[in-house]
Amino acid sequence: MIVQTALLVGLVLFSVLAILLRDLLKSAISLAAASLFLGIIFFRMNAPYAGVFEISVVAGLITVLFILTIALTKAGDEVRESRAVNWVFPLFFVAFIIIDALVMKGLLRKIPALASGAETGTFGDVLWKGRTFDLVGQIAVILAGVFAVLALFRKGDKHD
Amino acid sequence: MIILFVALPLVVAGILPLVGKVSRRVVPDLLANAALLFLLVYAAIAGRHLIAGGPVLQQLSWFGEPVAIRLALDGFSLLMLLAIALVGLAACLFSIDYMEHYGAKANYYALFLVMIAGMNGLVLATDLFNVYLFMEVAAVASYALVAFGLGRDELEAAFKYLMLSVVATAFILISVAVIFGMTGSLDFAAVAKALQELNAGAAVGVASAFFLMGFGLKAALIPFHAWLPDAHPSAPAPISAVLSGLLIKVSGVYAMTRIFLNVFGLTPALSTVLMSLGALSMVVAAFLALGQKDMKRMLAYSSISQVGYVVLGIGIGTPLGIAGGLFHLFNHALAKGLLFLTSGSVQQATGTRNLDEMGGLAKRMPITAATNLVGALSIAGVPPLNGFWSKLIIIIALVQSGHPVFAVIAVLTSVLTLWYYLLMQRKAFFGKLNEKWAAVKEAPFWMTAATVFLALLCVGIGILFSSTVTTWIQPAADVLADGVHAVIGSWGF
Amino acid sequence: MTNTWYFYLFFAAALIFAGILGLLLRRNLIKLFIAIEVIAKGISLLLLGTGFAKDNILVAQTLVVTFIVVEVSLVATALALIINIARQTKSLDVRKLARLKG
């Protein structure tokens, strides 16, 4: 359990770092690190497929996309971030952590829940048999994303 | 075969870009409109008799062995499918001429059909997570479509729309996760049964608050509405017609109603919150619309206000209220779609959306002016058009269920609505012809055909309101009403 | 089933709140989107945590996988938008994106 909590704390730290860092590249990398931690957490929760996906897709692909965007938008003038963020953000964050802890310990413990039966079958047939409609949805989302990118980057007659 | 509603648009969307390479305009137009026409016919005729035998649970099989795509087609979903098909077809017809100068028509149609597929999927989903998934499909497609013009305003609007929607979907997922945690399953019926046994009042309250925020933003109720007045005007006219007419209703009102009435059960607390949100949206959005100079922005605020009516209607919880709400949802979809299409024709003819620059266009563009008038009067609730009957039923439901204050607010808001629509008529169509537009011609064929199609629908439903209510609206309301009785009985609070 | 769920709920809530706080305070478009990504991490953690706590982990995995797929297409669209905005407005400051008023 200690390792799990350590990983979780690492995850939260890197995420907060990703937001707080001034330099874009550094924050992208810390974001990748965070998703790495998350992947490991998934593995420890014996959710291998989710872990693989998390690491390869989120840590990999999305970070690459981020870096690509940072590169492409270098030309623009420097965005003056307000100085206040550095102390406002942690202050609120810590305050929320305390409230969050108390709430989790006190109130939410009492959420009634049904005991669910043991799961049968492998991940494959759960995904394929149980939630086939999700796959249709996924295909649709991918199509949507592709067409969106195509539309946004189309050359030629742009209509203002 | 109700999977067709989702599969067909996806498949056509898939092959469209390839086709787009071959012939830039004719085939994409043809294909897109044919698909939507088929959906309309299928929904109108096949759907009707499907329903005759009670809600249809479609168990699909993929190459022989059963596959777990459980789609439920009941009165409510069928009503939504019909609305989507109708307004979608009209917008598609409209975009044949309108999208000429946008270019990349095939890409546009692809995105359009994906959005339609997303909406159809959401309507047919019986699983909380699927609702999220297909909403996201439609949302992604709509971000791209809002930004389709690639202008400064379009991009800004699309970005803000995206960033706000993402937060909304995050909250929806939190709530789905909590429900999943409590009941262990995601299917509507199973969750409903499980929640009845658990009677975890507080937790469901918080979950419904999160859902309300998420779907409220999608439906653009007042505190969550800020993205809509920017997104809808900057989208190309047929898209803003579909956005205002369908998207905010399907991913906002439909999802909210389905979950609150069929899954959670409409508790008195939830009903009051829904009604107050609806009433707030009605009044504030109506006042905002009053002060607008931009025609499409006024229409956007009007959509917020009319969605407020629908939510108020459904929030009452009585069968009559729900019927009124749904009927108004359907009428508003048609009428608002029509209004956005006419604004598109005006924008294409005069090149401006600013009402002050327009003047007396009725002289040059009689059909557009007439159809705009029909749409405006229908939404303002002036008889004999369709908007009047739905508002009437809502007000009757309000008075009967003992909410006189809401009834008065609803009545006064419809006066306000008429005021700003008259403002629009006076500035754009009804006054003296502005000499700048002396050379303006009537909108091209397909655009006027689309607007006339919707206008005839509005007038037709207005006159044949009783048969429309009995064939389309009553079954949808019964589905929800049973939901309320079944659930509310047990929860009590 | 006991309190492992609340344990993951705690961390997920922390991540989500951090993301929202980032959205409210940061001005750079890309920073904003990084905050969105943090929220996404929080949600996938929440989903999987719930599944793990309620030991129907397989279903939770499918949900997370689908969620990630959706997240990818969202990122693609959003970044395309950001690039276009950067090209048009020559700046990534969200305060400049305030022309549509009233």
Next chain:
Amino acid sequence: MTPKMLLLPILLPAVLAVVLLVIPRTLRLVRDALALAGAAALLYYGFVFFSLKDLRFNVPWLGMGIDFDLRLYHFSSFILLALAGFLILIILYSTVKMKDAPRAREFFAYVFLTAAFANGAVLANNFVPLVFFWEGLLVTLYGLITIGGRPTSGRTAVKALLISGFCDFSMILGIGLLWTVSGTLTMSQVSVEPTGLAAIAFVLMMIGAAGKAGAMPFHTWIPDAAVDAPVTFMAFLPAAFEKLLGIYLLARISLDFFKLRPGSGLSVLLMVLGAVTIVLAVLMALVQKDLKRLLSYHAVSQVGYMILGIGTAVPFGIAGGLFHMINHAMYKCGLFLSAGSVEHRTGTTELKKLGGLRKEMPLTAFGFTVCALAISGVWPLNGFVSKEMVFHGALESGYTVFAIAAWVGAIFTFASFLKAGHSVFFGERTREIPAVKESQPAIVVPILVLAALCILFGVYNKLPLTLFIQPILAGHAEAGAHLDFTSHALDIFNPVALISIGCLVLAFLLHRHGFLKSGRKPYLASEPVHNLPVVHKLYDLAEARVFDPYEQGIKVLHGLSLVLYKAVDRPIDFVFEKVVTVAGEKFTAILRKAHNGHYANYLAWCLAGLIIVAGAISLLAK
């Protein structure tokens, strides 16, 4: 004589009016002939009906107790006959006088239409036809005055219309109250004690009658009309018809509809009204410079006698009032016709310009003198008889102050007629007027006929009294009282007659004093009275129409309308135009400013919304 014949006096003149209106201008002779024939026919039927005594024509009309009910009985047949008589005289006179008037055809049409309505009003036995015909006269009144053709004719016509309209509307209110009190609209069945609501009804209907007759506060249009309207109109309506109708209704009110008690409050009110009318009108008449205005004021003052007579509620007094009504109609019509004949020949009725016309116009002069003597109440003539009866009635009713007022009136009447007669006919010949001949016979004959009638009704007064007046009062005198008015009619050796004669002598002295004082100029004979210190001021004010209730009324009406418009209508419009729109815009501006386009701002709204909704649901769920 079938009851249907009763429709004849109404329909015949109405149809004739339409025909006369349509006849082209060129066929003047045919028109005159037709008019005369029509008037003659009416006169003949007047006599026929008079001999008939009782006839009733009743046919349902509007339901709810309103039916077209005509009834002929001795009072209405007498008035019908009188009306027909005057009509034929006026028509005869007008054939020449109005020969070259621009709207002559309209004039004849209106005259016959007035005759139709007047006959209808007299015959009516249900209040609704009564009001129908009574108010119909307004239309012809307006039409006739506008025929005068002078620039101010329109204004005077409207003035006459408004005053008469006001009186008629109060009469309608009175009839309404009477209907609620008595429960029926048939005039012959109505007989109510004038107390409480009925008293108000009495007063309102009295206003209607007095207004038509031209008594004080409602008289101011008559002097203006004298100048603006054609003289034939003055002789026809204000002199004859209106007096007959007005006093007929007043008599029926005090005799039939309400049981007026002598000495009761209402009768005193009537007597006061009468007395005031007599005195003030005659004072005004005295100082007039124009013959027609002088005669018009006298017409108003003489009505005072009739009202005073009826007001005494003593049979003798009422008989005097009624008899005075017919007498006055005759000599006033004669006077106006003679003034018209003078105007016809000389072109003016200015006393200053006229003088010594008795040689060139002997017959007009003779007619004028007889009628002037009659109106002043000189002994053998009809004026003397009816005035004596009024004096007796006033004395008998116990209020001597009214009798004194009557006498004062008599003094000044005679003084002003001496002035008029002297300056028009008997003074020296002035140079302004060229030599004139006597008017055509068609003009002179009516004057002489009227003069003859005055003499006849005076000398042989038994005929009119027994034939006309006696039957009217038959039902009302106490059983025992012997209704013989004729006994001492012409007897001058009683105190009342002596006082009257004294007044006349006093008047003669006053005239002689004025005449000599002003250096033998007859038209300035009234200056001594005119220049009395306080009186002079009042006269100027009166001339400036200060006391004219109509002028003040119009100012009040206009002021009230302005107040209503500015204080009620415009503010309501202001609310709709400004308040609502500005409020709308203000509220919208605030809301629009809130949407400043910043993403963080919108996100904050959403989160705040979430918190509020969550709080609301958990609170409400408790």
Next chain:
Amino acid sequence: MNAETIVLLTILVPVVGSFATPLASLLSRRARSVWAILVSAVTAVLPLTLIPLALQGGELVVRKSLVLGLDFVLIIDPLSIFMAGVSSFVGCLIVVYSVGYIHKEENQNEYYLMVLLFIGAMMGLVFSGNLIFLYLFWEIIAISCWRLIGFYREPAHVRKADKAFLVTFFGAVVMLLGFIQIYGVTNTFDITAMRGTLVPGTAVLLILFGLFSKSATIPLHTWLPDAGVAPTTVTALLHAAVLVKIGVYAFARLFLYTFRLPEGWQQAIPIIVVVSSLVAAGAAAVENDIKRILAYSTISQIGYIFLGFSVANAAGISGSLLFILMHGLAKAGLFLCAGIVIHAVHTKDIREMGGLVKTMPVTAIAFLVCSFSVIGIPPFGGFFSKFLVIMGTVQAGRPWLAAAALFTAVLTMYYLFRVFSLVFLGELKHPAPEKTKSMVFVVAVLAVLSLAAGLFVAYPMKLVNIATTEMSWWLR
């Protein structure tokens, strides 16, 4: 043809006919005018064929049930036949007049379409026996009014048209709320089923909003004078003959035929309406625009009709019904005369006119005759109606109200003759001949009708008496 088909035809002919006018105009302008006159003439004749049925008294209810208690009900009784006859007849006259009046203007198609739609909706409203359908036709009339007032498309005119539409829509929607409140109590919208029920006070207040807004009584009246910007035929149609009569007809249909007014309202309404007619008469005496004067005059005369109905006794009701006929004829005449004058002199300010009697004799006489009828002077028709209303008020024990009403009548006489003398008498400022024979002919017809209605009042009175007894049988 039985009564039911006649009534359905009376409603459908104008409505369908109106939408067909643009088609007729494709043939030629002449064809369109002929078509419009034909349709309005047929609509005018049809109710007349029902009069024998009306004279037998009794009522015929036609019912076709639809969803949710909103079933389509037609009541064919003397009241509705009388109203239909009066308004369609005057409407037809106005259509004939407008052929001459607007032959030079543009967008005439819309004009004829809206006028015929107006008449059709009016027929529908008069016969409808269901509150919601009454409201439906009420609003269709509001739409056509809006388009007609804004006919000249000037920015100021359209603003006035919007104001008129908004005020009437506001009143009507509040009235709808009242109907729904009653629906809550009796849970039916069908008038014939609700006869004699006592109505809650608030519902009465709400419904009065609608009635007062449509018939332009005091608080909601300012749109009527402003609507003077419309072409004269429209103001004649609106102000004089038909539109304002709807509010009064609805009052009769609702509060005499169907509901029983609570005691407080029976006392209050007569006072309000008399005040309204007094204020309007005051305003008319001060205005200088001839159309605004006549508009205020209409508001004032409508006060009388309301007075007659609200005192609710035989004399009052029959007086009001007669008033609707007489005022319709006379006021339409006044407006159309004003139209001829404005058409010739091109100004609406009466101070700039003068002496027109010399060049426009027929119009002057028609104006005079119609004024006499409006003031209520015999032998013209207006006398009987005003007389009966006054008698009704006095009999209902309100002599003070009757006195006020009569004072208003004097004020009416004052301002109508002020207009007559300023416009027609005095010296001639700009000589202008009487334009288009058809317009003068219509005006003459109206004047003669006012006179004939006065002389032969017994005939309309028969129908009115039957309608009164039929309508208020449970009042006694």
